[in-house]
Amino acid sequence: MSWHATALTLFPEMFPGTLGHSLAGRALREGLWRLDTLQIRDFATDRHRSVDDTPCGGGAGMVMRPDVVDAACAAALAEGPARPLIYLTPRGRLLDQALVRELAAGPGLVLVCGRYEGLDQRVIEARGLREVSVGDFVLSGGEPAALVLLDACVRLLQGVMGGAESATEESFAEAAAPLLEYPHYTRPVEWQGRRVPEVLLSGHHAAVARWRREQAEAATRERRPDLWARRGGPHGRLVETQD
Numbered sequence: 428m429s430w431h432a433t434a435l436t437l438f439p440e441m442f443p444g445t446l447g448h449s450l451a452g453r454a455l456r457e458g459l460w461r462l463d464t465l466q467i468r469d470f471a472t473d474r475h476r477s478v479d480d481t482p483c484g485g486g487a488g489m490v491m492r493p494d495v496v497d498a499a500c501a502a503a504l505a506e507g508p509a510r511p512l513i514y515l516t517p518r519g520r521l522l523d524q525a526l527v528r529e530l531a532a533g534p535g536l537v538l539v540c541g542r543y544e545g546l547d548q549r550v551i552e553a554r555g556l557r558e559v560s561v562g563d564f565v566l567s568g569g570e571p572a573a574l575v576l577l578d579a580c581v582r583l584l585q586g587v588m589g590g591a592e593s594a595t596e597e598s599f600a601e602a603a604a605p606l607l608e609y610p611h612y613t614r615p616v617e618w619q620g621r622r623v624p625e626v627l628l629s630g631h632h633a634a635v636a637r638w639r640r641e642q643a644e645a646a647t648r649e650r651r652p653d654l655w656a657r658r659g660g661p662h663g664r665l666v667e668t669q670d
């Protein structure tokens with residue numbers, strides 16, 4: 428049984444989207460993972476096939492009905508072994524590589540993509556939906572967020588990336604507080620008056636490794652002081668964090 432994702436959405440035509448191309452697309456065609464969509468509207472029960480209604484208490488926008496979303500979840504779960512249910516929402520816990528690793532290691536995912544103002548809270552609680560955000564910004568719907576989450580998981584599946592990536596699998600410590608990547612260069616050695624740093628042309632592997640490490644540390648310190656603080660300083664001595 429390959430890793431199995433089911434997206435519950437009002438816009439199934441948005442899938443596989445970017446995941447139909449490049450490495451994820453090839454892996455999908457080769458059966459290394461499987462992607463289904465369920466049209467949430469197919470689970471509406473009234474004449475108008477309505478999936479949403481006005482918010483109780485008033486206010487702007489529409490809220491997705493709990494009964495309709497619940498029926499769609501039930502249909503997705505009826506297929507195969509139990510999979511975690513993820514609801515993509517800016518209210519969720521921020522996606523990071525630790526969560527990606529955890530989800531990629533499981534049997535797959537059921538992804539609930541909301542539109543409008545979001546889901547009725549009761550179906551989130553009743554189904555135990557795990558709420559996940561892809562960043563502190565608001566998208567027009569959960570579909571692009573679901574594609575981001577799937578992309579991050581699929582590239583970790585056995586056989587998707589080939590050997591190249593597995594070699595760079597980080598230690599536990601690196602995973603808890605990763606460094607940003609060092610900058611990359613290729614030929615030509617000189618372009619528009621800018622030269623590739625000499626050390627990268629030296630053939631001196633230890634010096635290259637040292638330079639890359641320094642560059643990664645400098646970038647992390649300057650751009651992501653939050654990550655840098657979690658490392659507890661330049662020697663990567665990790666500090667315990669509360670989050």
Ligand code: ADE
Pocket residue numbers: 515516517559560561562563564565566567568569572
């Ligand atoms: N839906 C809308 N915005 C989102 C976000 N930032 N993350 C996940 N799902 C979303």
